[in-house]
Amino acid sequence: MAIAFGDGHGPETIGAPRASALPTVSVIVAAYNAQDTIGDCLESLLALDYPPERWELLVVDNASRDATPSILAQYRDRLTILREAVRGPAAARNTGIRQATGEMVAFTDADCVVDPHWLLHLVAPLGDPAVAVAGGQILARRPCTRIAEFGERIHDHRRAIEDVAPPYAITMNWASPRSVLQALGLFDPRLLRCSDLEFAFRVVQAGYRMVYEPRAVIYHRNRSTPQALAWEGYRHGYHAVAVVALHRQFMASYAKRDCPPGLVGRALAPARSMVQIAKTRRELPLALLFNVAKLTGRAAGQLAAAVRGPLGKQPQVPSARRP
Numbered sequence: 001m002a003i004a005f006g007d008g009h010g011p012e013t014i015g016a017p018r019a020s021a022l023p024t025v026s027v028i029v030a031a032y033n034a035q036d037t038i039g040d041c042l043e044s045l046l047a048l049d050y051p052p053e054r055w056e057l058l059v060v061d062n063a064s065r066d067a068t069p070s071i072l073a074q075y076r077d078r079l080t081i082l083r084e085a086v087r088g089p090a091a092a093r094n095t096g097i098r099q100a101t102g103e104m105v106a107f108t109d110a111d112c113v114v115d116p117h118w119l120l121h122l123v124a125p126l127g128d129p130a131v132a133v134a135g136g137q138i139l140a141r142r143p144c145t146r147i148a149e150f151g152e153r154i155h156d157h158r159r160a161i162e163d164v165a166p167p168y169a170i171t172m173n174w175a176s177p178r179s180v181l182q183a184l185g186l187f188d189p190r191l192l193r194c195s196d197l198e199f200a201f202r203v204v205q206a207g208y209r210m211v212y213e214p215r216a217v218i219y220h221r222n223r224s225t226p227q228a229l230a231w232e233g234y235r236h237g238y239h240a241v242a243v244v245a246l247h248r249q250f251m252a253s254y255a256k257r258d259c260p261p262g263l264v265g266r267a268l269a270p271a272r273s274m275v276q277i278a279k280t281r282r283e284l285p286l287a288l289l290f291n292v293a294k295l296t297g298r299a300a301g302q303l304a305a306a307v308r309g310p311l312g313k314q315p316q317v318p319s320a321r322r323p
Contacts (some may be wrong), residue, residue: 019051023123025107026100026178027055030084030092031072032062034110037221038071044113046078050120058099060084060092090195093171097181106175108218113141114225115217122175122216132180133200134209135161136173136216146224147229150286154232161212166254168200169210172219180208188246193239201284202246226289232291237297241305 012020029044031038035127045057057079072081073182084095097105108114118136125134137157140148161167173249187195190303203210223229244251 009122011135019054022054022120023100023104024049024173025050025055025090025104025106025119025123026096026102027095027106028055028093029059029108029110030089030096030102031059031064031068031110032063032087032089032092033064035064035067035069035071037111038068039204040113041108041110042075042077043123044116045108046075046115047116048119050269051115055119056080056102058082058096058298059238060096061289062089062092062112063074063087064263083253085209086189088192088195089171090190090191091189093195094186094189097178097186100178103178104175105178105181107171109172109220111215112218113219114124118218119171119175121213122173124179125211125213126175128211130209131211132184132203133210134175134213134216135169135170135210136212136218137214138170139217139219140222141219145224146282147286148222148224150229150283151220153283153287154290155222160211161210166201166204166250168209169203170199171196172220173216175216185287191239191242193235194243197240198243201243201250205247205250216310221226229286230293233293234297234300237294237299238304239297241298241301243304 029038029041029045034041042057048055058083059072059075059079061072061084063083063085072079073102075081080099082095082099086092093107104126106119106122108118122134122136125131135157138152140152155172157168157170157173161169180203184199184206187199189195191198200210204213221255223232
């Protein structure tokens with residue numbers, strides 16, 4: 001589907017918004033040692049059908065030690081290259097937000113490619129002032145292995161936003177008003193992972209909504225081996241411990257409301273989660289592998305937190321909505 005933006009000199013696609021009616025958008029990509037994927041990512045972004053005068057592309061090199069900086073240099077006339085020495089996607093994205101000029105800010109990752117209509121669909125729900133985050137559909141880049149295809153269950157954005165309690169969103173396919181990102185204090189740079197989860201919890205506590213937009217599609221290079229899948233699960237579990245520590249009361253309120261009662265119910269909760277993310281019996285072993293690794297990571301994260309002490313105080317969450 002080609003979407004034409006009317007300029008008064010030719011036909012328009014029926015129902016397509018005029019360019020001047022679209023919000024300005026800053027697309028931010030954080031890149032760390034992304035030499036194998038960043039080129040495809042940038043080429044897909046530069047092929048977006050969003051009016052070129054209404055958006056900008058900012059890539060934040062997060063102190064890469066491979067050929068990423070030299071690859072980015074080849075695109076310097078078509079995008080803005082920023083540097084952030086503090087490691088972690090939260091710090092890198094915050095650097096991008098501070099330099100952004102768009103009314104809206106969209107994020108994807110350096111190992112993703114986007115559909116040409118991605119941005120047009122992703123920012124559409126943000127016309128509602130009650131919506132602080134729009135999240136799009138995350139699919140595996142094909143051709144891919146069965147394990148990589150299973151990654152679509154792990155990154156099921158519809159489930160994360162509409163079914164999981166509390167809901168969350170994933171920054172590989174995320175857009176927000178820049179004013180909301182600034183009002184809620186940006187991403188927490190202390191978190192090397194799960195900073196999107198933590199920020200989403202602040203969004204919910206501030207009274208905003210998150211919306212899933214299935215037409216905003218990106219394709220992610222998912223983990224493709226059992227070892228890589230287990231490592232991803234372990235890291236999810238390990239780093240989520242810090243997010244729970246920051247939002248303990250908030251998480252407890254959901255646990256009381258949504259967890260099955262009694263010791264048996266709590267013991268069966270991981271099994272219930274495993275079944276929920278596996279769509280077929282064939283995927284159950286992969287779900288088991290991922291969830292066991294996640295539980296192991298959580299235990300290791302809790303042990304590390306007990307040794308080093310709490311991460312810190314919860315970020316202040318303002319309740320004011322944007323006008």
